[in-house]
Amino acid sequence: MGRRQMKNPIVTLLTDFGTKDHYVASMKGVILKINPLCKVIDITHHIHPQDIMEGAFVLANAFSYFPEGTVHLAVVDPEVGGPRDSILIVTDHFFFVGPDNGLLTLVLHQEKVKEAFKLTEKRFFLPNVSNTFHGRDLFAPVAAHLTLGISPKAFGRRIDSWKTLEFQRPLVKDGGMIGKVIHIDSFGNLVANIGEKDLDRFVGKLPFHILIGKRRIEGTQKGYWEVKRGGLLALIGSSGLLEISVNKGNAQKVLKVKKGDKVFVQNTKDD
């Protein structure tokens, strides 16, 4: 168990706890009490309560930008205290700590798992583990101990499977591609489950248009500035996914679209 403290330890936090209560601060206190050298960085605490897939999306878009060895602690945990397991997944570049409920689904589309463990060793938890706040009582102390260089295998029993959620890819049907809005950001940009490659494969070099919320958009632009102020456009956003935006405006408000609504891509031929 060659224990060697991480050199510039970072723990990131992603939760649905909000920032008005004591929850997040308690977790940070617990981490700093175990390893005062840790940098604790918020990814977000504003995941909609219990929305695991939203948490998975935001985490998957942020984690890879952090230094190798970062411990990502993610807690969107509707089954807290119940029969769901607590896990640690070690990938080629990072550590992930949290409930085993699919929150890592999209991360693991990008990262290769090296080893995984069910968290069972109580000596790494707080002395009293509540049934409602494993973030503070279990996940935070495990994350902090990891940064002290405790070997992953010390935390529990090795596992070789974990829960994943279905991520619905776009469908090709009747000559069109059907996707949906999977995330709406704070600017009102509508992010679809249509990757740059999905789009390229489907439309090739032919002209195409996008249908969403009763509006039609011709092809994609390189950036917002290519349309006039208030103009509707589509582009491949910074997540590598198709996004519908309004230049200097809010596409969600303009289109009155909500998460889950359909996005159609069609080749433009006769009309």
Added chain:
Amino acid sequence: MGRRQMKNPIVTLLTDFGTKDHYVASMKGVILKINPLCKVIDITHHIHPQDIMEGAFVLANAFSYFPEGTVHLAVVDPEVGGPRDSILIVTDHFFFVGPDNGLLTLVLHQEKVKEAFKLTEKRFFLPNVSNTFHGRDLFAPVAAHLTLGISPKAFGRRIDSWKTLEFQRPLVKDGGMIGKVIHIDSFGNLVANIGEKDLDRFVGKLPFHILIGKRRIEGTQKGYWEVKRGGLLALIGSSGLLEISVNKGNAQKVLKVKKGDKVFVQNTKDD
């Protein structure tokens, strides 16, 4: 005044300043200018404006998780600039800096005061102290100087009393216990002023039920998972207080209850 810098200095911040303005950042700048080695950790800045008791509640639930020696800077300060005093309270484990208005009431139910001071020494303040922002001009520089190892007694005159607010305990009346909702968290969980011990003492080992917002809840559960999705339940939450929750839902929205509303606990006998 054996001055020795704190080794891994932490200053926490709890305010009602919100996060959209420059207020919080100015305080952080002031602290880092005095001690660049400080870690400044937010507890929250979303206390409802001027709600001292809410600040007291959140602070009391977070402070003890931080490493010994942490400086807790708490500013919910409706009387800023007026006749209220500015104080430093040193307890067995922590330092608390802020206005003398009762904000530490609930912390001091848990912590023993070692010494306390009225902040009068202007050499530890910013050169110009405004009448509306002592968080930046007075409390932040005092907190930062504390982390430099300045002795508490250097900051002002020793005092032996400070303001406390009344914290209303549950009443026992007509054979029932009457409490009230004192906090509603971002999940919509309703936290009552009824501690685990209050409850145990009142109900003993007998069956009991809870009445809140026209609904009746039979006894307490261990965790959310014990009732079905959308089910109403009561449990002892992670603060050690009685909480009313909806599994995977929002009890505040379901019960249409607000802060201050009554919570009744009654033994279940004949009905």
Added chain:
Amino acid sequence: MGRRQMKNPIVTLLTDFGTKDHYVASMKGVILKINPLCKVIDITHHIHPQDIMEGAFVLANAFSYFPEGTVHLAVVDPEVGGPRDSILIVTDHFFFVGPDNGLLTLVLHQEKVKEAFKLTEKRFFLPNVSNTFHGRDLFAPVAAHLTLGISPKAFGRRIDSWKTLEFQRPLVKDGGMIGKVIHIDSFGNLVANIGEKDLDRFVGKLPFHILIGKRRIEGTQKGYWEVKRGGLLALIGSSGLLEISVNKGNAQKVLKVKKGDKVFVQNTKDD
């Protein structure tokens, strides 16, 4: 290019990105990957989307409180990816990195520019620069490299002009001074574009009153406590500007005033 790492490097962030998405965390990851010793401090991420002047105001009120040498990274960037330039401005005390769109207008009323550069050196950017997220792909890595001690001139071509926005000063007309509300803080305090000196120069030692939203306020107070609870007052706030407030209340709600609404200052003579 005498390269010497900053000793206690600080990068501040001011954006309109909100805190519910992965945007801010990605920027922090990028910075920490380049310089793990950086402290990254949020000024705010809640600037109204694309409101450059609001960003300019909050930045101008916060930046000077940070230690000399702090890198201020500010991104409110409606023209991202388009023809607007990316710049680095070095002042007597700080570094400023961001889009060249006037976001530094109010900072540069206070700071003297030493040198300025257009950011063109791609070796300091992420390998793939998106057209929609320069905060992550361009500005964050530049800020982080600055903290490594890279010389400002390494980042691009020297420039000697940059965009500034017009900041409307109060007008004196018909014997009165006419200003406007330029910021409303989270307490509902109404900040006017009337500085302490503007006011002194205009009213001298004579009595005056303020007209705003159909209400009249006699002169200024030293602090909130000088009027009764719920009372309307004016004072010179912690930004050095005239503010309209309600003691323990919310002036915005009471007066139903919005940003841009007029504030009149008049000498009180005959009435």
